[in-house]
Amino acid sequence: MASPYPSGDREKVASKLPGSLRQELKIRAAELCIDIQDAVTEAIKAWQADDGVTPVVDTTGAESYSTWLPAGLYDEFKATCHARDISYTQGLAQSVRRWLDESAGHGGEAVAGVPQRKIVANQKGGVGKTAVSAGIAQAYAEEGKRVLLVDYDPQGHLSEQLGIEQIQPGQDSLVAHMCAEGKGDLRDLLVVVEGERFGKRLQVLPACFDGFLLDARIATNNRIRRRETTLERALEPLEQDFDVIVIDCPPSLGIAMDAAIYYGRRRKNEKAGVSGVIIPVLAEDSSATAYVMLTDQIESLKEDLELDLEYLGLVVNLYDSRRGYVATSSLDQWKSLVDPPVLAVIGDLKEQREAVRQQKPLLDYAPLSGQAEAMRQIARATS
Structure with a gap:
């Protein structure tokens, strides 16, 4: 028309x-x-x-x-x-x-030594942050990029699902480095994710049980002047080794989340649409409430610190139209936002659960599945 x-x-x-x-x-x-x-x-x-x-x-x-x-x-x-x-x-x-x-390649050039940073966040649990974080990290690695996948959630679901042990309390960890108490090189803690599709380009920084106390430790540490910069200072030594860093965030709105939001900001001379926040959601009302709470925190931080931070998009996860009007109308509402766009709608299918049970990466376990292709779709849209 x-x-x-x-x-x-x-x-x-x-x-x-x-x-x-x-x-x-x-x-x-x-x-x-x-x-x-x-x-x-x-x-x-x-x-x-x-x-x-x-x-x-x-x-x-x-x-x-x-x-x-x-x-x-x-x-x-x-x-x-x-x-x-x-x-x-x-x-x-x-x-x-x-x-x-x-x-492709005719726009702004990538800033030398600065990886793309994808912050996968939602303060509501059970929306699939870990599945999306792991899936898109695998998709980037499959494309040939060097990828660091950070298990930033002290619950350690990402580490567990990939068969990687969490770091015990008192040992060197991301938490220790964020609290200015690091004892060694974070590179020594990285674990390579095996799989022919990834060519040893995908590495994981495991979770640490100490992460449950991260907000309190940062808040009471007199050596830390700017709390929101703690994640960036800890990961900065690793950045030159990677093209993409994916952060699987905890379901919270505390200091740790502020640090993740700050880390995902668009840096000087960095091209648009490659660093920022990806928000997994469900097609239900409670997910919409959680989304508003997260965006309120992001907008407040953007205003307070004058950050240029982008919403890369939404991922509607575990979608099943058979759940009726609540599911279908919620999906319509997510799509109606337009900005941020819905990057993918991922069905409630068995392959992801099977991969978790086998402690294998989804794109290695079921590379031709609809869920795997959705992860590639998200990666293409945010590269």
Whole structure:
């Protein structure tokens, strides 16, 4: 559907586009300093001119999307879709996906020695923070990136699920280094996650039982001047060794969470859309309440410390439409937020639970599963 632009040279087009593609498009256009409508125009024209076979794009969950195109271009686009026997939604998704792939690397350059930092957070437990943290870390490593996965939750579910022992109280640990009591090199504590798909590029910093006292230890430590910088100071010596650092946060809103939020801020000269917060949620009302509490904390910290921190997106986890109206209407509400976008909807499937039981990485245990592909989708949208 199209309606004329006041000047007559463009027309407003209403179609559909998956949330993950919309997020990537927004970020890439900002990196290249061009209007989104111009990016979509370029994308459609290039797609129309390409006589080759374009891969099908997963448009599951595509949402309403509007932009302005040069007058007449949308009619040409629809004709091309008819000729290729595909839907308008698929045609637009293919156009945008092709443009994103071809424009990769032409935006802001990564800052030397600064890894991308993904903070996976929600103060509500049971929403799948650990599953998402582990899954996307595996997906980044599968792509060829060097990845550090930090078990920042003293409950240690991530370490346990991968068959890695937690660090005992009183030993050197991330907690000790955050409290300015580190005795050695954190590199000595890292554990390599085995699996041919990862090529020894994925390492885990295990949880520590002392983490249950982290907030109190930071609050009462007179040697710590800025509490929010404790995680960054501890991990800084490791940063040059990794391309991506994923933080699996505890379900809390305390000092430790402030430190994680601060760590995920966008640093000077760092390109948009690669560091920030990923929030796993459930399709239920209590998850919405927890989301508001977390974003209130983030916004307060951003204002107090003048942080440039991005919401990379939401992940609706353990979704099952058979649960009825509460589930389906909640999913609609998450999607209606638009910013942050829904990066993926992950079904309540058996492969993740089986991988946990076997203490194996999901992408190694069930690489072709829907859950594994969802993790790759999140990784692509946040790279």
